Structure formats: structure tokens, C-alpha cells
Amino acid sequence: MSLPHAARVRNSQAIRLDHIPIHPVEEFREFVIRSLEDGARLSALYGIPGSDDTVRLLAVLTNGLNGEISLTRTDVHESYPAITQNAPQAHWFEREITEQCAVKPQGHPWLKPIRFQRKNPSHPDGWQQNESPSIFPGVTNFFRVEGDEVHEVAVGPVHAGIIEPGHFRFQCHGENVFHLEISLGYQHRGVERALIGGPNKKTLSFMETLAGDTTVGHSLAYCQLFEGLASLTAPPRAQSLRGIALELERLANHVGDLGALAGDIGFLPTLSYCGRIRGDILNMTAVLCGSRLGRRLVRPGGVWFDLEPSTVTHLISWLDEVMLDLRNAVRLLWNTPSVMARFEETGTVSKQDCRKLGLVGVAARACGVEQDVRFEFPTGIYRFAQIPVSTWHSGDVFARAHVRWMEIQRSAEFMRDQLENLPKGEIMTPIRTFSPNTLVVSLIEGWRGEICHIAMTDENGTFAHYKIVDPSFHNWMGLALAMRNQQISDFPLCNKSFNLSYCGHDL
Amino acid sequence: MLKVLFSRFKQGYRTNKFPNEIPALPDRLRGLPRVDSSLCPPGCRECADQCPTDAIHFHNEKVNIDLGRCLFCPECMQACPQTAICFTQDYRLAVRKRDDLVVDDQAFKLAKRLEKESQRIFGRSLKLRQVSAGGCNGCEVDVNVLNTLVWDLGRFGIQFVASPRHADGILITGPVTQNMELALIKTYEAVPSPKIVIAVGACAISGGPYIDLPDVCNGAASTVPVDLFIPGCPPHPLTILDGLLRFIGRIKE
Numbered sequence: 001m002s003l004p005h006a007a008r009v010r011n012s013q014a015i016r017l018d019h020i021p022i023h024p025v026e027e028f029r030e031f032v033i034r035s036l037e038d039g040a041r042l043s044a045l046y047g048i049p050g051s052d053d054t055v056r057l058l059a060v061l062t063n064g065l066n067g068e069i070s071l072t073r074t075d076v077h078e079s080y081p082a083i084t085q086n087a088p089q090a091h092w093f094e095r096e097i098t099e100q101c102a103v104k105p106q107g108h109p110w111l112k113p114i115r116f117q118r119k120n121p122s123h124p125d126g127w128q129q130n131e132s133p134s135i136f137p138g139v140t141n142f143f144r145v146e147g148d149e150v151h152e153v154a155v156g157p158v159h160a161g162i163i164e165p166g167h168f169r170f171q172c173h174g175e176n177v178f179h180l181e182i183s184l185g186y187q188h189r190g191v192e193r194a195l196i197g198g199p200n201k202k203t204l205s206f207m208e209t210l211a212g213d214t215t216v217g218h219s220l221a222y223c224q225l226f227e228g229l230a231s232l233t234a235p236p237r238a239q240s241l242r243g244i245a246l247e248l249e250r251l252a253n254h255v256g257d258l259g260a261l262a263g264d265i266g267f268l269p270t271l272s273y274c275g276r277i278r279g280d281i282l283n284m285t286a287v288l289c290g291s292r293l294g295r296r297l298v299r300p301g302g303v304w305f306d307l308e309p310s311t312v313t314h315l316i317s318w319l320d321e322v323m324l325d326l327r328n329a330v331r332l333l334w335n336t337p338s339v340m341a342r343f344e345e346t347g348t349v350s351k352q353d354c355r356k357l358g359l360v361g362v363a364a365r366a367c368g369v370e371q372d373v374r375f376e377f378p379t380g381i382y383r384f385a386q387i388p389v390s391t392w393h394s395g396d397v398f399a400r401a402h403v404r405w406m407e408i409q410r411s412a413e414f415m416r417d418q419l420e421n422l423p424k425g426e427i428m429t430p431i432r433t434f435s436p437n438t439l440v441v442s443l444i445e446g447w448r449g450e451i452c453h454i455a456m457t458d459e460n461g462t463f464a465h466y467k468i469v470d471p472s473f474h475n476w477m478g479l480a481l482a483m484r485n486q487q488i489s490d491f492p493l494c495n496k497s498f499n500l501s502y503c504g505h506d507l
Numbered sequence: 508m509l510k511v512l513f514s515r516f517k518q519g520y521r522t523n524k525f526p527n528e529i530p531a532l533p534d535r536l537r538g539l540p541r542v543d544s545s546l547c548p549p550g551c552r553e554c555a556d557q558c559p560t561d562a563i564h565f566h567n568e569k570v571n572i573d574l575g576r577c578l579f580c581p582e583c584m585q586a587c588p589q590t591a592i593c594f595t596q597d598y599r600l601a602v603r604k605r606d607d608l609v610v611d612d613q614a615f616k617l618a619k620r621l622e623k624e625s626q627r628i629f630g631r632s633l634k635l636r637q638v639s640a641g642g643c644n645g646c647e648v649d650v651n652v653l654n655t656l657v658w659d660l661g662r663f664g665i666q667f668v669a670s671p672r673h674a675d676g677i678l679i680t681g682p683v684t685q686n687m688e689l690a691l692i693k694t695y696e697a698v699p700s701p702k703i704v705i706a707v708g709a710c711a712i713s714g715g716p717y718i719d720l721p722d723v724c725n726g727a728a729s730t731v732p733v734d735l736f737i738p739g740c741p742p743h744p745l746t747i748l749d750g751l752l753r754f755i756g757r758i759k760e
Contacts, residue, residue: 118685118722137686157690160669162637162651164644165687186686187641190722205559205578205716212645212741269511273518275655282652283533290535290594293645295740296580304581305535328514335510503643 028074064376089358098126115185164502211504217446225442238302243381273329302428347494361449366399373445470504537594601750620756642681676703
């Protein structure tokens with residue numbers, strides 16, 4: 001049987017809404033499940049409530065082999081047969097659909113809230129929670145293991161370090177963790193809803209604060225989407241500067257993570273050095289734009305600031321110095337047996353589970369899956385300057401650390417190359433208005449993995465709907481799985497090896 | 508072991524000498540804005556119109572910037588047909604009273620040290636519990652940086668602790684989402700008195716970019732009393748450290 005028809009686009013290419021087919025729910029389901037079996041990934045699956053009680057579901061399937069993005073839609077009421085039993089990648093998405101649109105995926109094995117968002121009176125959720133006066137985050141039916149020798153450990157939302165809030169429940173037998181359930185939503189600010197009707201003067205600030213450590217990644221995904229909707233191309237110099245900014249962000253965070261991994265096992269030399277070196281890399285970003293996190297670096301149509309030739313020379317020699325110190329700091333990790341003993345075979349995720357769950361970014365590449373937006377769906381400078389995909393096969397904490405280190409080295413080479421060969425010319429193209437009734441899917445490989453922004457315009461060319469999928473949205477379940485049959489004392493190490501975003505997930 | 512020692516030798520001593528010496532700051536850093544309303548063309552509101560958080564207001568034809576809302580983005584500076592607004596490299600931004608965050612043509616009122624009795628209690632040892640209440644992790648990043656050996660916060664007797672029961676106060680980031688409100692109140696209540704509250708970043712001071720969204724509470728002061736405001740989006744680590752040191756009386760001028 002041939003697959004039902006779907007619309008196909010490229011990364012950040014605009015498509016008119018009426019060119020995206022609307023299938024009956026059975027065919028829609030069949031298409032999604034068959035495509036996933038054939039190796040595609042589910043980058044997004046979400047619902048848009050209509051004016052009556054219809055909810056329109058949109059599936060965004062990405063195929064890395066040919067760089068194509070397939071789009072298909074269906075209309076549902078109250079309930080529809082769930083996709084999750086056949087394709088676990090849909091698990092978190094279908095819970096979100098129930099929460100945001102009050103539609104129940106029938107047969108979903110684990111249907112509970114993911115963000116505990118306060119109810120918008122016009123949009124109840126699938127549990128009719130809007131009838132109760134308030135919703136308490138973390139109050140849900142947690143999975144429990146019963147037995148005299150089993151105990152439960154609950155952690156959060158306020159944690160012991162300077163980190164964001166989330167709630168974790170461990171089902172333990174002694175030190176051994178049978179199961180971890182993660183309950184989020186504490187950082188929910190309601191950004192997606194606030195973006196409707198834009199773009200306006202607030203839009204870029206929302207994008208820059210979706211996840212502060214991914215300021216460049218998310219603002220670049222937005223700018224690319226903006227340019228797709230307005231049929232613009234940023235000038236070559238701006239594209240190169242954007243690439244440098246995105247790789248600086250990757251470098252800073254990966255270095256910080258390697259340091260923090262060393263810290264979680266009490267290996268202080270690398271922790272100390274990497275903490276300092278990370279600060280240096282953030283300061284390089286501040287040389288570009290005045291902000292260490294890259295606030296107001298990227299803008300629709302180009303970038304805010306240009307680089308003087310003297311600054312370029314300064315940055316190149318600074319980068320060389322940083323890499324020298326960094327090599328010294330990171331090699332200590334690989335050369336210390338007590339470090340390797342903790343990293344290896346801790347928190348392992350198999351390649352098969354990785355594919356089933358649809359993990360992205362470092363977490364996926366550390367399971368040996370060759371997956372990288374820069375390589376599979378290249379846009380901007382990555383069409384001309386390719387960065388090899390860094391993978392490792394073992395799926396454990398070591399693999400996630402090692403993939404980070406390989407990426408650091410390749411990003412540094414890329415940046416050096418870009419700085420030495422910066423194209424000449426403008427850094428901005430004048431912006432234009434959006435095409436009406438159009439949709440764009442924008443993908444960026446942020447430092448955590450695939451960032452996906454999808455916007456739909458109305459007849460006036462403003463945002464009718466805006467969907468954001470942070471890489472953490474795909475990966476939280478991966479962390480839960482990595483903890484199975486681990487010692488609970490290894491949780492900080494496993495957690496750090498994923499280093500997922502709470503605010504990027506909660507939005 | 509020898510490799511670790513050799514590496515230690517190679518990496519060198521990197522802690523900066525603040526407050527005796529001020530570390531180098533990037534040329535493009537946007538610190539305290541300088542306002543000169545005499546340059547404003549009559550009736551011009553370009554800066555206020557472009558400001559993403561409506562931080563700019565006109566009072567008797569004079570520009571007022573509320574640093575509690577300001578994201579320190581260059582929109583107003585770029586929108587101005589003159590040079591009535593420019594961002595200086597002045598990193599000193601912390602204040603004790605919310606109203607002191609409004610910048611006009613007058614001098615900026617920096618944070619005063621704690622009152623005598625509080626100074627006696629907290630001045631040489633201040634233990635803080637950090638609560639992220641809807642923040643984007645940007646302020647958290649730059650607070651965390653103070654624990655690296657470049658800043659070595661511990662040398663001033665300031666430390667972040669794992670439990671509110673061990674703390675003298677809390678440092679809040681984020682606009683306080685409805686989903687974090689209860690956790691914040693419980694954390695505050697768990698800190699023994701006397702206690703202090705520090706709000707770091709535009710979100711924790713006013714709601715920042717999320718101001719007036721239905722799912723947030725417009726900042727820490729909506730829930731708990733705030734003793735020190737450190738503005739920015741996020742504030743530079745130097746701004747945060749300067750604020751903390753002024754607060755405990757380690758920087759006096």
C-alpha cells in the first residue's frame with residue numbers, strides 16, 4: 001500500500017497552508033507511523049484549536065537522508081486513536097496535545113500533564129482541570145513500584161545547586177533505581193500563546209529568553225523562520241557571523257558541561273579550569289555583541305553588529321589560546337583512570353531506544369546515531385562550510401562527554417576558518433512583511449540538539465500560531481531511561497551528561 | 508598525579524583582583540545608560556515606542572528609563588535620531604529601593620550597605636539559597652560564574668548553600684511563574700530570620716520580557732519583600748558581585 005500524500009519542504013522554506021493536505025485521522029496516523037518506521041523523525045506533532053470544537057493536528061516529519069521535511073494534517077474532535085503505542089516518539093507530544101487542546105489520544109499508555117499550565121477559560125485541558133480553582137504542578141498519578149523493600153525518593157522543584165526547578169521521583173530498591181519519573185512545568189511562562197499576533201517589538205526578546213543558555217540557537221531559529229516567511233536572505237557576512245555565534249555558544253556550553261561532569265565525580269582540576277575557560281568563551285561572545293549570552297546578536301535580516309579587522313585578529317589569537325588551555329584541561333579527564341571508571345558504562349542508552357524515543361543532539365550522537373541539523377538540513381553558512389558529524393557508539397556518560405569534546409574541536413576549527421575568511425559586505429538586509437496563510441518550519445542544531453520553530457501566518461500576515469520544540473522536549477525521557485538500573489548516587493552525573501533545559505521545555 | 512600537578516602549573520593563577528582592580532570589560536558592554544533629554548527633538552517618542560518592555564517613559568519631556576524593566580538591548584539607542592540615550596560601560600547598577608532604578612538626567616543612586624545590625628550579622632558571612640522561579644537560565648548562568656575560580660566568591664564570605672535552612676537569605680531569578688509561587692513562598696519561609704532577599708535580573712525585578720503575561724507574577728516583590736535589586740538581562744557577573752559587595756559593606760564609595 002502506498003503512503004498517503006504529504007507536502008514536502010526544505011528547512012525554512014515557506015509553503016502555503018492550502019498546499020498541506022488534510023487527511024482523515026486513520027490515514028494521518030498511518031502516514032506518521034510508516035514514515036517513522038522508515039527512518040524519519042518526529043520533529044513536531046501538535047494541535048491547533050479551531051473556532052468550533054475541531055482541533056487540527058499537524059505532524060512534522062524530518063528525513064535526514066534526503067533533507068526533506070514532510071507535513072501532514074488531520075482534523076479531530078474530543079479523541080482520536082493515539083500514535084504513541086506504535087511510535088513512542090509521539091509520547092510527549094500527545095500528552096501536550098491533551099493539555100493544550102483537550103483532545104484525548106485513545107490508548108495512550110501514560111496520559112498526564114507535562115506542564116500543568118493554568119487554564120485559559122476558552123481552552124480547557126483534557127482532564128477538565130479548569131473546573132478546579134487551581135492546579136498544583138507535580139500533583140499527578142506518578143508511576144509507583146509497590147513492595148516492602150521498595151522506597152520512593154522525591155527531589156525538587158527547588159534543588160541544591162544554582163539550577164532550574166523540576167520534580168524527580170525515583171522508585172528505588174536500595175541504591176538501585178528501578179524507574180525515574182520527571183515532572184516539569186514550573187518554568188511555564190506561556191510564551192507560545194504570547195507570540196500569537198506578532199511579530200512585534202517583544203518577539204525577539206521572547207526568543208532570546210526561551211532558554212537563556214541557547215539565546216543564539218533560538219533567536220537564529222526565529223530569524224531563519226522570519227526570513228522564510230518574508231522571502232529574504234541574510235547577506236553572506238551576516239550568515240558567517242551567525243555561524244560563529246552559534247558555534248561559540250556550543251563551545252561555551254560544552255566546555256561548561258565537561259567541567260561540571262568532572263565536578264560531579266569530584267575531579268576538581270578539570271572543573272576549575274573549564275569553569276574559567278567557559279567564562280573566556282562567553283567573553284568572546286560579548287566582544288561580538290556586548291552580551292555574554294549573545295543577546296541582540298542575531299536579528300531578522302542579518303546581525304546587529306559587525307566585526308572590525310582588528311577584533312577579528314584578536315579573536316583568532318584568543319581562540320587559539322583558549323583551545324590550548326582547554327586541551328590541557330580535558331586530556332586530564334581521559335588520562336585519569338578514576339574519572340574513566342565513573343564515566344564508562346554509566347547511564348547507558350541503547351541505539352535502538354534512542355531511535356524509538358527520537359532523542360536529538362549530543363544524546364543521540366552518543367548512541368551512534370548520525371544526526372545533526374547542520375549536516376542533514378543545512379541552512380545559512382552550513383551549506384558552504386560543513387562540520388563533520390561527531391558520534392560515539394557506547395551511549396554512556398563517557399560517550400556524551402566524548403562527543404562534546406569532538407564537537408568542541410570541530411567547532412573551533414570552523415570558527416577559525418570563518419574568522420579568517422569572513423565574506424565582505426553588508427550585515428543586514430531590509431526586512432519585509434510576511435506572506436499571508438503560510439507556514440515555515442525552521443530547524444537549527446543548537447548545542448543541545450535540534451531546535452524546531454514552526455509558524456503559521458493568518459490572512460493579515462501575522463502569527464496565527466507559533467510552535468517551539470526545544471531539544472530538551474525530545475530528550476527528558478532519554479534521561480529517565482538512562483537512570484534505569486543505575487545507582488541513585490549516579491543521578492547528578494547522568495543528569496549533567498544530558499544537561500537538559502527546563503525553561504526551554506516549559507516555555 | 509604528576510599530570511595533574513603539571514597541568515596546575517600550566518593553567519596558572521587566574522582569580523581576578525576585584526574590588527581592588529576592575530577586570531577588563533568588553534567594549535560593547537551595555538551598562539548604565541546615560542540620558543540627555545536636552546537633545547530630544549520636541550515630541551519625539553521613538554525610544555519609548557521601540558522598547559520591548561516599555562521601560563522608557565517621558566516625565567515633563569524628560570526621558571526616564573526604568574532599569575527594573577530594561578533588557579539592556581540597543582533598540583532605544585538605535586531608534587534615537589540624536590544621541591540622547593547611550594549605554595556606558597559602568598557596570599555598577601545595584602540599588603536598595605525599587606524606585607531608585609529609574610534613570611533620568613540625575614545621578615544614579617547606588618545600593619547602600621546594610622543597616623548596622625544586619626551588617627554585623629551578614630557582613631562577613633552571607634549564605635544564600637538560590638531560587639530559579641521561571642528564569643531563562645541566563646541569570647542563573649551568570650550567578651553560577653561567580654563560583655568559578657575567576658571570581659572566587661568564597662573569598663568574600665559569600666556562599667550558595669544547598670538548603671534554605673542553612674541560608675541567611677534567598678537570591679531569586681525569574682519572573683515568578685504561577686507554578687513556582689508556592690515553592691518560592693515555602694523556600695522563603697524555611698529561611699530562619701533575620702533574612703534578606705535579592706532579586707537578580709529584569710524578570711525577578713519586574714517580570715522582564717514576561718511582564719503582565721497571565722502565567723507569571725511580575726517579579727519577586729509580588730511574593731516576598733526584596734532588599735536588593737540587581738538589574739540586567741542578565742546582569743554581568745561583575746554587576747552582581749559589585750551589588751553583593753556594596754550590600755554587605757565591602758565596597759564603600
